[in-house]
Amino acid sequence: NAGVTQTPKFRVLKTGQSMTLLCAQDMNHEYMYWYRQDPGMGLRLIHYSVGEGTTAKGEVPDGYNVSRLKKQNFLLGLESAAPSQTSVYFCASTHPGNQPQHFGDGTRLSIL
């Protein structure tokens, strides 16, 4: 049982390039989330999904897009990467209701 798996673990991009971060969970969770963690800022919510085919904006959604085509996968896209998007990205998932979120180990993204 892998839990929440994030791919890739590390990536370096140049300004303006695009990429997609993949989150996969094998716990049959309905809800999935993308957060970013920056020094001195804590974790902040980017986008989330309450089910297959649905997405919603979080606290810091600008510059990101997401898709939830399959229940087990949640994709985070950067269309035109900017240095301000250098961060550690965490994916999490949970069942709705009285359940805590489970986190992946993160993707470290540097944009030059």
Next chain:
Amino acid sequence: QKEVEQDPGPLSVPEGAIVSLNCTYSNSAFQYFMWYRQYSRKGPELLMYTYSSGNKEDGRFTAQVDKSSKYISLFIRDSQPSDSATYLCAMSAVDSGYALNFGKGTSLLVTP
């Protein structure tokens, strides 16, 4: 002002000490309260999970929630060097898809 406030520390204590960590919050809609532990270059790991007000104990860890004061605490008894990590408080509400609102985290160092 962030919805969740947490002193970032660092906090340094000798092995065997009792550690007290706390957070305050402003959103009265929060119903679910969590403490996560995060080691360097890893994802957040759930320590304690509490619904609404009250106390919860698990081994050396005790979580307290006081909704009337909008204040939550985590106590660690008989602290060990392996407890050295960053501790994140987090809370959520039903009407925001259970998305987590995090404090900035408190860095704890337990010295032998």
